[in-house]
Amino acid sequence: MFIGILVFAVLLIAVLYPNVFTFVGSFFPAGTFSLATYVHFFETPSAREALFNSLFISTATVILSAAIGIPLAFLLHRYDFRGRRILRALASAPVVLPPLVGVFSFVFLYGESGIISRSLQIALGLDRPWPRLTGVPGILFIHAYSMYVYFFMFTSAGLDRLDAAMEEAAETLGASTAGKLWRVTLPLLAPSFVGASLVTFMSSMASFSAPLIVSGGVRVLALEIFNSKLNGDIPMAMVETVILAGSSLAVLILLRWYEGRRKYSLTGKGVSVQRKPIRSGLAKVAAGLGGTVAVVFLILPHLMVFVMSFVREGTWTTQLIPPAYTTENYIKLFSDPSFFEPIRNSLWMSVLATGVNLAWGLMATFWLRRRTGWVRRVADILIVLPWALPGTVIAIAMVQSFSSFAGSVMLLPFLYFVRNIPIVVRAIDASFQQVDPSIEEAAVSLGATSAYTIRRVVLPLVMPGAIAGSLLAFISALGEFVSSIMVYVYSNRPISIEILSQLRQFNFGTASAYGFLLIILIAITLLVGERLHGPVRDPLVP
Amino acid sequence: MPHLELLHLTKSFGQTAAVRDFNITVERGEILSILGPSGCGKTTTLRMIAGLETPTSGKIHFDGKDITGLPARSRNIGLVFQNYALFPHLDVFENVAFGLRTRRVKPETAVEQRVRKALAGVRMESYERRAVHQLSGGQQQRIALARALAIEPDLLLLDEPLSNLDPALREDLRDQMRAIIRELDMTTVFVTHDQQEALSLADRIAIMESGVCRQIGSPDDVYSRPTDAFVARFLGKANVMPGEFVGLTNADLAVIRPENIRLGEGSRAGTVSKTAFEGAVVNYVVEADGQQLNVRQFHRGGPIYRVGDTVRYEIPQEGIHRIAK
Numbered sequence: 052m053f054i055g056i057l058v059f060a061v062l063l064i065a066v067l068y069p070n071v072f073t074f075v076g077s078f079f080p081a082g083t084f085s086l087a088t089y090v091h092f093f094e095t096p097s098a099r100e101a102l103f104n105s106l107f108i109s110t111a112t113v114i115l116s117a118a119i120g121i122p123l124a125f126l127l128h129r130y131d132f133r134g135r136r137i138l139r140a141l142a143s144a145p146v147v148l149p150p151l152v153g154v155f156s157f158v159f160l161y162g163e164s165g166i167i168s169r170s171l172q173i174a175l176g177l178d179r180p181w182p183r184l185t186g187v188p189g190i191l192f193i194h195a196y197s198m199y200v201y202f203f204m205f206t207s208a209g210l211d212r213l214d215a216a217m218e219e220a221a222e223t224l225g226a227s228t229a230g231k232l233w234r235v236t237l238p239l240l241a242p243s244f245v246g247a248s249l250v251t252f253m254s255s256m257a258s259f260s261a262p263l264i265v266s267g268g269v270r271v272l273a274l275e276i277f278n279s280k281l282n283g284d285i286p287m288a289m290v291e292t293v294i295l296a297g298s299s300l301a302v303l304i305l306l307r308w309y310e311g312r313r314k315y316s317l318t319g320k321g322v323s324v325q326r327k328p329i330r331s332g333l334a335k336v337a338a339g340l341g342g343t344v345a346v347v348f349l350i351l352p353h354l355m356v357f358v359m360s361f362v363r364e365g366t367w368t369t370q371l372i373p374p375a376y377t378t379e380n381y382i383k384l385f386s387d388p389s390f391f392e393p394i395r396n397s398l399w400m401s402v403l404a405t406g407v408n409l410a411w412g413l414m415a416t417f418w419l420r421r422r423t424g425w426v427r428r429v430a431d432i433l434i435v436l437p438w439a440l441p442g443t444v445i446a447i448a449m450v451q452s453f454s455s456f457a458g459s460v461m462l463l464p465f466l467y468f469v470r471n472i473p474i475v476v477r478a479i480d481a482s483f484q485q486v487d488p489s490i491e492e493a494a495v496s497l498g499a500t501s502a503y504t505i506r507r508v509v510l511p512l513v514m515p516g517a518i519a520g521s522l523l524a525f526i527s528a529l530g531e532f533v534s535s536i537m538v539y540v541y542s543n544r545p546i547s548i549e550i551l552s553q554l555r556q557f558n559f560g561t562a563s564a565y566g567f568l569l570i571i572l573i574a575i576t577l578l579v580g581e582r583l584h585g586p587v588r589d590p591l592v593p
Numbered sequence: 594m595p596h597l598e599l600l601h602l603t604k605s606f607g608q609t610a611a612v613r614d615f616n617i618t619v620e621r622g623e624i625l626s627i628l629g630p631s632g633c634g635k636t637t638t639l640r641m642i643a644g645l646e647t648p649t650s651g652k653i654h655f656d657g658k659d660i661t662g663l664p665a666r667s668r669n670i671g672l673v674f675q676n677y678a679l680f681p682h683l684d685v686f687e688n689v690a691f692g693l694r695t696r697r698v699k700p701e702t703a704v705e706q707r708v709r710k711a712l713a714g715v716r717m718e719s720y721e722r723r724a725v726h727q728l729s730g731g732q733q734q735r736i737a738l739a740r741a742l743a744i745e746p747d748l749l750l751l752d753e754p755l756s757n758l759d760p761a762l763r764e765d766l767r768d769q770m771r772a773i774i775r776e777l778d779m780t781t782v783f784v785t786h787d788q789q790e791a792l793s794l795a796d797r798i799a800i801m802e803s804g805v806c807r808q809i810g811s812p813d814d815v816y817s818r819p820t821d822a823f824v825a826r827f828l829g830k831a832n833v834m835p836g837e838f839v840g841l842t843n844a845d846l847a848v849i850r851p852e853n854i855r856l857g858e859g860s861r862a863g864t865v866s867k868t869a870f871e872g873a874v875v876n877y878v879v880e881a882d883g884q885q886l887n888v889r890q891f892h893r894g895g896p897i898y899r900v901g902d903t904v905r906y907e908i909p910q911e912g913i914h915r916i917a918k
Contacts, residue, residue: 214676214678216674216675216676216678217678217680219643219645219665219672219674219678220672220674220678220679220680220740221680221691221695222644222645222664222665222666223643223644223645223665223666223668223670223671223672223741224666224691224692224695224740224741224744225666225667225669225692225695225696225744226666226691226695227666227695230695234691234694234695235680238680238682239680239681239682241682
């Protein structure tokens, strides 16, 4: 009972209260009920434009990501060619790139004075560098790079489960290659595509770093919230928050409804489709060339951060390639206390938040797994809510509802905890599903008490998955930027905030050193997780 | 002219030969069963006939034409998969209509008519709009059969058609399938590891082991007159004894069916080392002259021998089948 109260207390205080507070608050701009702010929002062309841009960019991101991720998944799943393994391993490289780090690396590569842009200008004899990575195309370019991974992962997982007999059956019934694809394979993968569209759309609505750095004046909702708050227009920030949350949730509910209508599962029985070697000479060259370009494109942002982290501050001005290199950026990071402080901050806040995530997640899962009915349904919805809501929304809700705690260093780790509730609980839950209920029954039949069973049988079986999920939470807290920027105070400023402030002072080398340190920390965490558990994957993505 | 001919058909996967030099002819309207233990190459053979695998060497002739290189979709062969491979995103009607749509059968009324006919053929008329996951295993199996038959194939192939069903249902469906296939008068090749299925459904049986075809013949032929020890042992657990055990030379092997040995009388004696009562029959293992004999007796209310009993037995001359060693 005590555990139940604790589980619900956290859900009500940390998840429900801030969002209800914001929702209700948006209708009480000056203490009394009024729709004035909403009217104002829809009467302001720039606000309407922000809403339209967010929806447009998210839709376009889904289409672009599908156009890259689906064919790549098919290529890697169905065909064998030189370099397939490397490409397969690097296909998820964008995952280890924290949002802000990825964006500024893209600016160094493809921005107005980016290395690639200027190289292309010289090579092709253009008047101006190309691409210039600005405005909507710039945002979409970055989104496509970082979010095609969802489509790639969902499609790959779907293809793994697809029974080869399905396509063979279509073939014996006279279907051509295109017929098999259109009438059997793609319809069977439809649930995967819906799942990927959902995650991509929501991530894109929530995307903050890309518009912040490359928007070039283009308004998007996630950014407008931040600006409104910065300008002290709290009522408007709350209304924008409600509208952003509302449109994300509407798409979530729409796609889930569609998903529910096509209720069939790929059983995963039978044999998987054999990989075909690419034989024809031309196709081999095309696959090799395309594969190489893809590999370079995927890994270039990481390389760029690495190279930039050794650039001596202030030396890279008009040259195509940075001229002077040094290790002093890294030395400064670890020897100068004021530079080391963000690293320490990020680490202690992430460790603390993740630890609480793990402990509370285990309690919640233990307590909830035997519940049914409305208690369970309400808890499930509250648990998944922080995932469905953009980071900006959660941060604003938190800042407004816990305003008496504003300025506390604990608010930021608390925010990390709330944002990572869904990931950790889902991972623990998935881990539980793997445990055959009869194992527990066996322990009980052998005379074990339920506490003993949990301690000696259930926990050891659930722990690897729980830790893997916690590591993912740790990674996302470590690189967290969107909510941090709303809540941080100087004394707990995390790495991502320091990166932004270094970039604003044109200390690209220092910013990159921080960025590369984050990449390394993330990669190490993933490796540790893999040792413990096998491949570490976001439990919300297959 | 034979309807289907396999000529020196061979399939290797890397170093291992799954099928080696398989030769057979199938006449129009004939039902052929390929029988063998799992991993013997029977499914690979079926998949080569369907066009889903390309033979490493050898030819497949259909109505005298070489179809070895023809893709599966151009063969007009109906294949029923072991796990049925029904499309989960389509309902029963659309599953059965699938092959008609790829053939662009027009107008829609013609499609409807042929689907209804196929469903009537398997007695599933009232299930048109069901989702496939709502069907039982036996019903799914019949829909898979209807889907294969709707294209009016020149040849019907069945991959372990009854293996996914529980034993009680299996016998029932075996009888239904026999009725359906006989009614169609369609050339049929089916693969199975279940000898009851093969013996009761097929006109002829090809017995495979380790990729090699051991014997081809009518069910009675392969059962009563096996040409080698593997076939004899595989079908009905026959005793394969050195020739001198029954007064032949040791150049031969003697095949003795367990049901052909008479217990309780005769000139020979042995010791019962195993007894298994099955109701209508009792299976014994009798040790005699250093050999173990499987014996199968109808139970007519007489005594049941127990382990350790000494028992007299007789092997009648007509119960001995001689094969070369």
